[in-house]
Amino acid sequence: MSSSVRRVRALAAVLVAGALLAGCSTFSEEGRDQYERSRGAQPGAVDGGDSGGSAKPEPPYDVRPLLEPEKKYLGVAADGAPARMGAVEDFAGRAGKKPNLVEFYSAWGDRYEQALVRNSWDYGALAFIAWEPFGTSMKDIASGKEDAYIREYAQSVRELNLPVALSFAHEMNGFWYPWGTERTSAADFTAAYQHIHDLFGEEGATQVIWVWSPNVTHPMPKVKLEPYWPGDDYVDWVGVVGYYADTGPSTYQSLYGPTMAQIRGFTRKPLIIAETAAQAGERKPAAIRSLFRGTAERDDVIGFVWFNFDKETDWRIESGPLSEKTFKQEAADPRFGFDVTKP
Template sequence: MSFSVRRVRASRPVRALAATLIAGALLAGCSTFSEEGRDQYERGQGEKPGAEGTGEASESAKPEPPYDVRPLLDPRKKYLGVAADGAPAKMKAVEDFAKRAGKKPNLIEFYSAWGDQYEQELVKNSWDYGSVAFIAWEPFETSMKDIASGKEDAYIREYAKSVKELNLPVAISFAHEMNGFWYPWGTKKTSAADFTAAYKHIHDLFDDEGATQVIWVWSPNVTHPMPKVKLKPYWPGDDYVDWVGVIGYYAATGPNTYQTLYGPTMTQIRGFTKKPFIIAETAAQAGERKPADIKSLFQGTAERDDVIGFVWFNFDKETDWRINSGPLSEKTFKQQAANSSFGFDVTKP
């Protein structure tokens, strides 16, 4: 997104928004569990770590196994996601989006501030609707240095225990758009080294608590507003990330094709990881070009096997990003969403 639009969007009231995988076996290496985390998973299934069907634990003592997110990491079809006003606390806006799109979303994003408890009810609401919850976790009230040094460990462990207790899959994107300059965890106040140290520390604490239900998302902004900021220094490593959540909007000015908007960023990222992409936040600004932008988003995503879907920011804030900002935009979105590649049952990916 161009700087001018990004500045406006970055100032949106985040707290108002906050209110708002089991198919065939996959390769073990495709999740970010460490060996210790995998041992925790096997213990949860009543097995000794590394044991293969020994049956040593009695059925009566066998606890509920942790939800295995691995089939959700790289599904056969693509996610059709949405962030919508009041959701998933209330689902009216999601239901309206689904009616207009002609298809239910299967990924629902919402925003949560650092210090908030893990909102189990919102995650459950999403799951009951047929969607995976996707939390953008925004550390406004702390620093990356404090997180990395352990000052926030009690809060992080409490959050992780709550994730484990609920035992439903959840995607978490920590400190998104870290390569931009508009957030306190961005380039003006936080170094790449401090960001990666904080990200890895949070992941390690979740792993230590056995909260393996998380799909870890690393979400840089598209690079064109700050082309000199390289992404590799911000990369925590393949052991710490499941999805690369690229964020980029079709704005009235700036890149206006899939390749020009996302291509340079994805090419740079492919220089250091092969993790699947998901467009973690996107929409098209209202105007004559919006139907073409919607078509570009769907067709570009459909054509790339390494892009597993997108999340549409369906808000009328500062500009009307909603799919129904105009009748032709709504019609185009519904036509494109009819593509069978988009949408699937998250319980049977």
């Protein structure tokens, strides 16, 4: 079964449960190959760095200025991006502001997409990868069975030497993914997360911003988050996932407040809304205002990533003229957006 089919089935389970989430792949193998052909590379070839061997290696990129910026991230996940940036540019035109964070999804076993990370950076955005461990288990990762792949991935991160945000096994506190609560214990999840982090450290891949991404707690309020916490030494951002749906919480506080309060019981790490959008309908403009203003008011929330897809429902900002107008008005807030290449 393909990972995309698994994601659709997982999402269907969430829809039935009433959570209405949208964690779906945004980049196809075909799109990747087309992008590589446009660069003159062979599809599937590893995109290495300078092969001269005589040049003095650059020092590792210092991600620390990106961790707690003075202004907020305005992020997007968009169709075909970052292989093709047309959808991101369209989003920027409609929003009236260029996004500085571009999220895409990578399945376990995929190589590190150097070309895509570079493409995001050249546009002026930090790449944000949701790394989805389909086809393996947290026990196998923690026990070392996947070490060769993890090390190869980390080596590629180090070689590219650009910053990247990496969210491993997002929404682990939900039931809809195989690394979630129905098939994986909190202890196995944290052991796998820590093991991957440690291997990256051994390989010198310090260009990573490590993101721990639980789902908002209201669909499964009995699942406590702290047992899934890998520890402050292993996480840079807490990436909360939560969407404004027609049924369910409709304000920033009701959607994110309980989850953020629980998180603040065990860490002070910066928060970012790692995936969000609002379902098309009458409530959408108010939801957009809620998202911007709630994020702006909290100093500990450093931004959000908008899932700009017409998938299951029309999450795009242009789903209605009032929604698009509202998004553009709110995005004009000077607290949102900055040049990630000069934080």
